[in-house]
Amino acid sequence: MRKLAFVLLLALNTVLLNSCKEEALTYNLTITPHYHVDGDELMLDTIIYQNAAGNPYSVNKLRYYLSNFRFVKADNSVVTADGDAHFIDAREGTILNLPKVPVGSFKELRFNFGIPQSQNVYGNLPNTSYNTGMVWPEQMGGGYHFMKFEGYFNSNQGVNGYAIHVGNNECLADVSISTPFDISEDGSMTIGFNLNEIMTGPNTFDMDSSNYTMGIMPAMLEISANINNAFTLEQTP
């Protein structure tokens, strides 16, 4: 009898210890996007930037999703830090919150720009007004817009608007940033997002020849291929 009690206590102890350990294994990480254009701070609504094609432009709207955050260890193993899709509005200064990221030392940060196929189905994300505002019609492949990037530019016919929209599973971008970082407590990191890189490297986007991309697959694929270079890890936790 006493033996049994002892064993039970021991078992309880391990359970408790384990649960403690499990909690210690994850931390809360906030990620603040820092928007800039080749190093200049982003100021919305004014035509003060110039892209690689030479179009002077403004940024009036930037809404997008980042998802599927993964951390890469020195031995190249990849751990998922957060599987959710996060809606971000640059105007609102959205800050991401990943509640349970793993502890450790990592050599690379990975995430998707857009929403992975399994989650990219209308109704899958909570029906907030943000998410319903990003719906990509069923008739055009369904799911959500990955990005709405809009503003004005000085074209050869005066000021004009542009709307760079990307969606569709084929256009999901995989971003990797090879900057080492450690997670050892609750913390925050800042990722730089250079908006000029949306429109170049490798594919230069000239607003004068096209100011609209929604549903135009070659244009959307080009933009999606540019995205990987747009991000940097500016401040590690």
Added chain:
Amino acid sequence: MTRSVWFLLVLLAISASSCKEEVDECEANTHPYQLQFPDYFPILEVPSDNPLTEEGVQLGRRLYYDPLLSTGGPREGRSCSSCHFQSNSFSVPSTASGSSVLPHVNLAWSRNFLWNGKLEGILEDVMLFEVNDFFEVDFNLLKEDAVYPELFRKAFGSCEITDELVAKALAQWFRRLKSSNSKFDSYLKGEEQLTDSELNGMTTFFTEKGDCFHCHGIPLMTNNEFHNIGLDSIYDPTVKDRSYISGSPYDRLKFKTPTLRNVELTSPYMHDGRFVTLEEVVEHYNSQVKRSMTIDPIMTKPGKEYGLQLTEEEKQNLVAFLKTLTDWEFVNDTSLSSPF
């Protein structure tokens, strides 16, 4: 015991009971109101200090239909319902008031109000403006009325009638003005089929062909943002467009996207009511878009620089689809009509 102690005790008893009575007199007596809508609708955010109740909704309904609200004010003789008819999705088939009357439908999900977005925020804020600035309600008339004091007590537990409470009741009523039972909704729920013509129009609406969904997307059929869709090419400073509010030249010629729910019933169309039929509206998008600096890029996108260039049949189909957005239950629901 001395007499004075007795006296004090009696006094105490009286004041205690009168105190109790006073509390009773102003106690609320509410029953929660459950608003039903499909799960593809956005989450409904209701301020915690103004939950939906049967009593609040009914009070709001009465206020909406009561000309007492305008007595003595600049809109004497009118009620909200004088310019917002249920049969027209709570709009009016005229532009007598100077601009096209926006319908009252699904505004619970709106954050920008009026054609130029002059009002922002939640319904409680908007109703405060309607009550104080638009109607200049005389609250004494409500206090002296035979029924309102009792209705306010029941709904809000208040013996007072304030602008804030009138606004709260109206805000509850506006949340109740929810429309989600059109033929298109039945189709989305898999309960009803659309005709070939409607389906064809739906495809135009939701693909790059018509590209209507960007601004009139499901489920509210509006993005609640401001756009220039090329109705005019020349900015007229006397027209109070979005730039009149924001001060930004980039907002010239922009107006709020109206919902297309019940659009069949909300003629005349556009902020100034310039079009009478849906055919005229579709023809605008098809061939009459006028360029200017702030025109939405969707209007002049590659391949559609000269409009959508739809065939006659495609235009008719698009109109047929727009008519599937009519919620006949909503406009015929007697629980939404005048309580008088």
